[in-house]
Amino acid sequence: MSFRYEIRLSGAGGQGLILIGKILAEAAAIFADLNATQSQSYGPESRGGASRSEVIISDEDIDYPKAGNVDFLLAMTQEAFDKYGEMTKNGGIVVYDMEMVHTPRQLEGVRVFPAQITELAIKEFSKPIVANMVALGIVINLSNILGIETVKEAIKSRVPKGTEEINLKAFDLGYEKGKELQGL
Amino acid sequence: MIKKMMHGNEACAYGAIIAGCRFFAGYPITPSSEIAEELAVLLPQVEGKFIQMEDEIASMAAILGASLNGIKSLTATSGPGFSLKQENIGYACQTEIPCVIVNVQRGGPSTGSPTMPSQEDFMQSRWGTHGDHFIVVLSPSSVQETFDLTVKSFNISEKYRTPVILLMDEIVGHMTEKMILPEPGEIEIIDRKKPSVKPEDFRPYENTEDGVPPMAAFGSGYRHHVTGLMHDETGFPTNNSEIIQKQKDRWKKKFDLARDTVVFTELTDAEDMEYLVFSYGSSARCTRKAVKIARENGLKVGSMKALTLWPFPGKELEKVSRGLKGIVVAEMNMGQAIREVERAVGKNVKVLGANRYDGESMHPDDILSVIEKF
Numbered sequence: 001m002s003f004r005y006e007i008r009l010s011g012a013g014g015q016g017l018i019l020i021g022k023i024l025a026e027a028a029a030i031f032a033d034l035n036a037t038q039s040q041s042y043g044p045e046s047r048g049g050a051s052r053s054e055v056i057i058s059d060e061d062i063d064y065p066k067a068g069n070v071d072f073l074l075a076m077t078q079e080a081f082d083k084y085g086e087m088t089k090n091g092g093i094v095v096y097d098m099e100m101v102h103t104p105r106q107l108e109g110v111r112v113f114p115a116q117i118t119e120l121a122i123k124e125f126s127k128p129i130v131a132n133m134v135a136l137g138i139v140i141n142l143s144n145i146l147g148i149e150t151v152k153e154a155i156k157s158r159v160p161k162g163t164e165e166i167n168l169k170a171f172d173l174g175y176e177k178g179k180e181l182q183g184l
Numbered sequence: 185m186i187k188k189m190m191h192g193n194e195a196c197a198y199g200a201i202i203a204g205c206r207f208f209a210g211y212p213i214t215p216s217s218e219i220a221e222e223l224a225v226l227l228p229q230v231e232g233k234f235i236q237m238e239d240e241i242a243s244m245a246a247i248l249g250a251s252l253n254g255i256k257s258l259t260a261t262s263g264p265g266f267s268l269k270q271e272n273i274g275y276a277c278q279t280e281i282p283c284v285i286v287n288v289q290r291g292g293p294s295t296g297s298p299t300m301p302s303q304e305d306f307m308q309s310r311w312g313t314h315g316d317h318f319i320v321v322l323s324p325s326s327v328q329e330t331f332d333l334t335v336k337s338f339n340i341s342e343k344y345r346t347p348v349i350l351l352m353d354e355i356v357g358h359m360t361e362k363m364i365l366p367e368p369g370e371i372e373i374i375d376r377k378k379p380s381v382k383p384e385d386f387r388p389y390e391n392t393e394d395g396v397p398p399m400a401a402f403g404s405g406y407r408h409h410v411t412g413l414m415h416d417e418t419g420f421p422t423n424n425s426e427i428i429q430k431q432k433d434r435w436k437k438k439f440d441l442a443r444d445t446v447v448f449t450e451l452t453d454a455e456d457m458e459y460l461v462f463s464y465g466s467s468a469r470c471t472r473k474a475v476k477i478a479r480e481n482g483l484k485v486g487s488m489k490a491l492t493l494w495p496f497p498g499k500e501l502e503k504v505s506r507g508l509k510g511i512v513v514a515e516m517n518m519g520q521a522i523r524e525v526e527r528a529v530g531k532n533v534k535v536l537g538a539n540r541y542d543g544e545s546m547h548p549d550d551i552l553s554v555i556e557k558f
Contacts, residue, residue, distance in 0.1 A: 031189075
């Protein structure tokens with residue numbers, strides 16, 4: 001039985017969502033020998049403005065590279081939650097950043113996890129810039145789609161040299177946070 | 185053979201290096217900028233030169249100068265820059281200077297939608313510059329195809345002394361997926377023909393049997409004149425109508441002879457098809473998905489992907505269109521390739537467009553809803 005898993009990472013420009021999308025795709029296609037595509041949609045601004053990164057993971061060739069039936073939504077802004085929350089498929093997962101999404105709408109048929117993402121990045125590392133890695137850890141834990149080591153390999157190959165350690169630590173923290181959320 | 189995760193723009197840069205490109209001049213513009221960024225890193229590693237020029241007009245001029253010196257050259261841009269390059273693209277057609285121009289399409293006209301996908305430059309890629317001229321346009325639908333077609337673009341430009349347009353779109357340019365990077369030697373690389381006669385006997389626009397005159401690099405001892413005016417076989421301007429016609433007829437002969445070697449299409453699910461979806465670039469990815477869904481619903485649908493847009497694959501299309509109940513032309517514009525499709529298949533087959541021009545990528549439903557209309 002073939003599978004196709006769609007992940008939508010949505011938020012604002014500058015939050016590093018395109019990078020974690022590329023890491024997910026690389027982990028799947030290079031380190032786990034699956035097929036993956038990552039595509040994106042963003043505005044002309046270099047920071048701010050809506051940003052969306054979509055990753056398709058499959059054991060087959062991926063014809064259509066855009067998400068149509070989202071299994072997993074990460075919402076890093078209120079706008080992203082409002083726009084994409086209801087487009088997540090039945091039985092899917094929605095994770096949102098409690099720091100950024102203040103009025104989450106009720107969603108039917110999906111598991112919704114509020115998570116401290118930006119807050120944890122600031123509290124533990126004094127760097128909101130690693131919030132994307134915290135989010136990635138949560139995504140990996142809750143989706144259970146890729147092995148943790150394959151993702152770590154991909155992080156090491158994609159983040160700027162010299163920043164591997166802090167990124168991996170932030171990822172681990174997110175992964176642990178995911179375990180906590182599972183227990184809720 | 186190396187397995188790598190890349191986006192289309194990176195694959196284009198790697199393809200250029202493998203093809204032997206050693207000069208890039210350009211001006212950054214979304215969604216093509218990563219091609220320049222990559223080549224700024226890669227070219228110095230192979231003793232090539234990278235230059236960011238003051239604008240697109242100058243960068244087009246710079247690659248023509250470099251190519252006249254015998255160096256394979258590339259520029260990359262998007263809509264507004266592609267418009268600016270047109271004057272010098274015409275110069276390249278007139279003077280038969282090999283070069284490759286990448287246009288990663290965005291929505292237009294004018295500044296349009298810089299970060300959004302479109303296929304609105306289908307016609308401009310063929311007819312953007314004025315006057316009767318010939319040009320080859322290739323269009324990839326995946327990261328791997330971007331690499332392969334970049335190499336092919338250089339090979340065609342060198343073999344036939346012509347500018348080649350690689351018409352990408354934002355989705356293919358920015359999409360990351362796995363690709364196989366072949367080892368050097370695993371891939372055919374073509375270099376331009378050089379003159380074998382003595383320098384004093386050299387005629388840079390000679391009417392050779394295949395229509396392609398040999399080309400001498402500046403500084404190699406072969407002196408020749410290059411002008412945007414119509415010229416005779418020596419390269420000097422002429423108003424002699426007999427010579428003008430001869431030169432233009434040679435261009436036609438050259439492209440007629442080249443035609444079948446530069447037109448690439450892919451036909452799938454064609455054996456029993458009653459309907460055909462014709463598409464190119466990222467719309468071809470969406471088409472594959474739509475065909476799969478249609479077949480699950482019991483409709484006999486096949487697809488043709490054009491990797492070459494110009495010369496238009498009309499002959500190939502006409503051959504498979506006989507007896508069909510309908511053809512859908514799926515493209516991210518208000519209907520451009522559809523005119524060529526209609527011309528190719530005549531009145532015997534009904535042709536409908538599936539068009540998306542709101543800045544979002546084509547969705548399989550956009551195609552399926554049109555098939556239902558037949």
